[in-house]
Amino acid sequence: LFRLYYRRRLAQDLSRWIERGWIDPAHRDAILIDAAGTPATGGATPFLLAGLGVVLFAVGALLLLAANWQELPRVAKFATVLAALWGAYGAAFAAMRSASPRLAEALLLLGVLLFGLGILLVGQIYHLPADAPQGVLLWASGAMAAAWLWPSELAAILALLLAALWSTLTVDQAGWLVHWPFLPVWAVMTPVILYRRWYGAGHVGLLTLAWWIVLALGTLQADTDASAGDVLRLGIAVAAGFVQLPGLVPVRSAAMPFAVTAERYGLIGLVAGLSVLLVPRLYAGEAAMTDPLWPGVTATVLVAALPGAIRSALYRRDALAAGAAGLAALVLAAALLPTERAWAAAAMLNVALVAGLIGLIVQGYRRDDRFLVNLGFVFFALTLMRLYADTFWLLFDRALFFLVGGVLVIGLGWALERRRRRLLDSLGRPA
Amino acid sequence: MSAGTKLLILAVLQGLVLTGMVARHQWTLATGQPVVLAIRPIDPRSLFQGDYVELAYEIGRLRLDRLAGDDDFVEGETVYVELQPGTQAWQPTGVWSRRPIATTGAALRGRIEWVGQQDCEAGVPPCRIAAVHYGIENYFIPEGTGARFETLPAGSRIDVRVAVDRNGTPAIAAILFDGEPKIEEGLF
Numbered sequence: 001l002f003r004l005y006y007r008r009r010l011a012q013d014l015s016r017w018i019e020r021g022w023i024d025p026a027h028r029d030a031i032l033i034d035a036a037g038t039p040a041t042g043g044a045t046p047f048l049l050a051g052l053g054v055v056l057f058a059v060g061a062l063l064l065l066a067a068n069w070q071e072l073p074r075v076a077k078f079a080t081v082l083a084a085l086w087g088a089y090g091a092a093f094a095a096m097r098s099a100s101p102r103l104a105e106a107l108l109l110l111g112v113l114l115f116g117l118g119i120l121l122v123g124q125i126y127h128l129p130a131d132a133p134q135g136v137l138l139w140a141s142g143a144m145a146a147a148w149l150w151p152s153e154l155a156a157i158l159a160l161l162l163a164a165l166w167s168t169l170t171v172d173q174a175g176w177l178v179h180w181p182f183l184p185v186w187a188v189m190t191p192v193i194l195y196r197r198w199y200g201a202g203h204v205g206l207l208t209l210a211w212w213i214v215l216a217l218g219t220l221q222a223d224t225d226a227s228a229g230d231v232l233r234l235g236i237a238v239a240a241g242f243v244q245l246p247g248l249v250p251v252r253s254a255a256m257p258f259a260v261t262a263e264r265y266g267l268i269g270l271v272a273g274l275s276v277l278l279v280p281r282l283y284a285g286e287a288a289m290t291d292p293l294w295p296g297v298t299a300t301v302l303v304a305a306l307p308g309a310i311r312s313a314l315y316r317r318d319a320l321a322a323g324a325a326g327l328a329a330l331v332l333a334a335a336l337l338p339t340e341r342a343w344a345a346a347a348m349l350n351v352a353l354v355a356g357l358i359g360l361i362v363q364g365y366r367r368d369d370r371f372l373v374n375l376g377f378v379f380f381a382l383t384l385m386r387l388y389a390d391t392f393w394l395l396f397d398r399a400l401f402f403l404v405g406g407v408l409v410i411g412l413g414w415a416l417e418r419r420r421r422r423l424l425d426s427l428g429r430p431a
Numbered sequence: 432m433s434a435g436t437k438l439l440i441l442a443v444l445q446g447l448v449l450t451g452m453v454a455r456h457q458w459t460l461a462t463g464q465p466v467v468l469a470i471r472p473i474d475p476r477s478l479f480q481g482d483y484v485e486l487a488y489e490i491g492r493l494r495l496d497r498l499a500g501d502d503d504f505v506e507g508e509t510v511y512v513e514l515q516p517g518t519q520a521w522q523p524t525g526v527w528s529r530r531p532i533a534t535t536g537a538a539l540r541g542r543i544e545w546v547g548q549q550d551c552e553a554g555v556p557p558c559r560i561a562a563v564h565y566g567i568e569n570y571f572i573p574e575g576t577g578a579r580f581e582t583l584p585a586g587s588r589i590d591v592r593v594a595v596d597r598n599g600t601p602a603i604a605a606i607l608f609d610g611e612p613k614i615e616e617g618l619f
Contacts, residue, residue, distance in 0.1 A: 075619050078453060082446055089442040093435055108438075115445045122449055126456050127603045127616060129566030142445050149437040173542070175507025 010035050050106035057110060077125050081118045088114050108146060109154045115142040116162075133169040136162055140185065148192055156189055156201040163189075164208040171215055177223055178216045186212070194254050202258045206265050213238055229277065230294035233331050236273040237301040240328035242266025244308025244321045263320070264371055267360070270324055271379045274331060274353055275386065278346060298332050320363050320372075327356050353383060354405060358412065457618055459602040463594030466537045467607065469520035470591050484570050486591060490514070490523050490539070491568070494551060495559040499525035504543045504561055511538040511599050512563060519610070520590050526561065530599060540599030541565040567593060567601050572614075 011032060017023045023031075072080070088111035095104035116139040122128065123135065143159035146152055167182040186209060193201045213235070221231040243266040245259040305325050312321035330352050334345035357380045364372030387401065469489040490512060495502045504510060504526075513525035515536040525531065530538055541563040551558040570591075587609050593601040605612040 073619055074617075078449075081449065085445060085449075086442050089438050093438050096434055096438075111442070111445075115449075118445075118449050119452070122452050124571045126453055127567075127570060128452060128456055129600060129602065130569055131566055138448060142448065145444060146441055149441050150434070173507060175505060 007032065007035055050103045054106050054110045054113070074125050078122065081114075081121050085111060085114045085118055105150070105152050105154055108150055108152055109158065112143045112146050112155050112158060115139065133166050133173060136166040136169060137185070140166055144188055147189065151192055151196055153196070153198040153201050156193060156198060157204045160186070160189055160201065160204045160208045164211050167212055168215060171219055175223075177219050179212070182212050194258060197254060197257070199257065199261075202261060206258075206262055210265055210269065225291055226294050229335065230291070230298075232273050232277045233328075233335055234294060234298045234301065236270055236277070236331050237298045237305070237328045239266045239269030239273055240324040241301055241305040241308075243270065243324035244305045244312070247308035247310075247312030247316065247318070247321045264375070267320075267324065267372075267375060270327065271353070271357070271360075271375075274327070274349065275379070275383065277331070278349055278353065278386070295332055295335055298328075302329055302332065318363070318367075319359070323356060323359050323363075327352055350383075350387060350401070351405075354380070357383060358409060453618070456602055459596040459600065460594045460604055460616060463596045463602060463604075464537045465604065466514055466539070466593050466595055466601075467520045468591050468593060470589055484572060486568050486570055488565065488568070488591075489520070491563055491565070493523055493526055493561045493563060495526065495546075495561055497558075498523060500527040500531075502526075502559065504528070504546050506543055506545055508543045510541055510543055510561075510563060512541055513538050519588070526563075537595045538599050539565060539593075539595055539601055565601055567591070567603050570603060570606070 014023060014028050014031060018025050018028060088107055092104045092107035092111060095101075095107055119135050119139055123130065140159050140162035143155050143162055147156035147159050163182065163185050166185070167179045170176060170181075171179050186205070189201070189205060192198075193205055217231045217235050220226050220234075221228055226234075242262045245262045245266070246256065249255045249259040302325060305328075309322040309325040312318045331349060334349050337345045357376050361373055361376035361380070364370070364374075364376055470486045471489070493512065500513070501510075508528065511527045511530045512523050513527065513531055513536060514521040515524050516522075521536065524536065527538075530540075542565075544562040544564050546559065546561045548557040549560045551560075590607040590610070591603055592605040592607060592612065594604045595601050602616075604616050606614040
């Protein structure tokens with residue numbers, strides 16, 4: 001569907017560009033054929049059916065596990081596990097030989113799922129000491145091997161999800177504050193995802209990393225003297241760090257699309273974190289810092305993010321990274337104000353958030369990036385609703401905020417429109 | 432390297448992992464030190480794992496004031512529980528953060544679930560209790576036969592014989608009813 005939409009949009013754009021003399025009309029068809037890509041080797045239906053078959057088979061295997069196999073001796077049960085595992089890989093090989101790559105990958109995924117079930121089953125048959133995190137890590141290792149060797153994006157996605165599950169179970173059972181061993185395990189998948197340009201796996205990788213960060217922040221708040229405010233400020237700084245990634249990656253490198261995706265997740269985290277921090281009930285008790293350690297850690301994260309902000313601003317004329325870092329720094333600075341000035345800090349941060357969202361929308365239009373524009377508008381609307389219902393302020397304060405803010409935004413729009421007209425005039429085109 | 436060779440490597444590797452799990456368990460049963468542990472069974476159900484009994488070991492709750500060794504444990508910490516032979520089951524004599532080197536009995540590795548104060552005896556201050564998980568608390572049994580673990584005649588007792596390897600890892604070797612092995616573990 002997205003591809004169809006893209007081709008329609010491209011056809012419209014090409015007509016306009018040809019009309020303006022930017023593109024040779026002779027190249028129009030060639031560009032459209034290239035955009036359409038190579039014809040697919042097969043429909044999506046066989047792959048879908050193969051996927052459903054994999055799910056059905058895996059559920060059947062799970063039920064077999066529950067039935068406990070009373071009639072079979074242990075060695076026979078174990079042999080069945082191995083036969084099922086190797087059978088799946090054998091079938092994957094046969095599908096590959098018969099030029100059915102999608103079916104082959106689905107069968108490979110079945111093999112990886114059966115490997116995980118095999119770990120469970122062997123544990124049950126032989127009454128092995130239960131160690132859920134270790135079992136999940138072992139399963140994740142098998143999925144990683146499959147992802148690298150085949151190479152398979154589906155196996156990579158499964159490996160990343162299992163790594164996140166392993167980290168969650170370990171933190172829950174073994175009492176880690178920050179489960180650092182997750183990072184090297186997660187990083188094992190990074191080169192193959194970047195090299196193969198697996199965008200789906202890239203999203204899952206970033207989501208699992210975000211989950212790990214949220215888990216670490218939650219544990220820090222629960223098991224240390226850090227307040228919710230300290231942890232939120234640290235999270236905001238980490239999110240701002242993600243926004244710096246496109247500035248640190250060479251424009252033409254394979255990592256750039258992933259850096260842009262990381263930037264988007266970072267923006268969501270930054271704005272969501274600040275919005276939560278500014279919830280009146282939370283902010284009233286969490287504005288001031290508690291232990292200097294946490295602002296120190298937050299400041300360190302921000303300093304580490306500086307090179308990206310500087311590179312983006314100086315070499316790419318992109319203020320998004322610097323804006324995100326500046327907003328996170330302002331959040332940190334607000335924490336240094338004494339508790340009795342909490343209202344001033346909250347006012348400053350609300351103004352900065354609204355200004356930041358307007359900046360995000362403007363930057364979205366400048367980049368022609370719909371995601372940024374939509375994100376900015378969604379959070380802008382949510383922030384206005386929050387401020388409208390915000391009991392932290394008196395009605396008069398809120399009215400003043402909206403009136404002054406409205407006038408300023410109208411003025412900004414007017415200034416931008418004047419600038420646009422001047423630019424078009426200088427190009428000799430009608431506004 | 433061809434795709435077929437890669438698949439073969441993957442299949443062999445994963446098969447070796449599963450076989451290694453079984454082999455390591457059998458090695459522990461064959462060479463580990465046998466230790467008898469007293470239990471109090473109940474019969475919960477697991478949606479995914481068929482019937483099993485949850486073995487509540489007596490050494491799952493340790494009175495730290497009566498044991499040698501360390502006592503500043505935190506949740507999730509790995510500990511080694513030193514055991515010495517008793518009249519019917521082995522008894523804990525110490526609990527350590529690191530494996531004791533010169534132990535005459537056995538040292539069983541576990542993980543601290545929680546540490547807290549409890550009223551252990553009337554008229555004395557509360558004592559410190561450490562709950563320890565050993566990873567051998569679940570025992571899978573044929574479907575529908577769990578009741579026999581709960582309906583024993585009065586005065587009967589159930590114990591578990593485990594084999595403990597050099598690292599302190601336990602493996603269930605047998606379920607004992609009144610000291611007699613009724614279920615024994617093995618390769619077949």
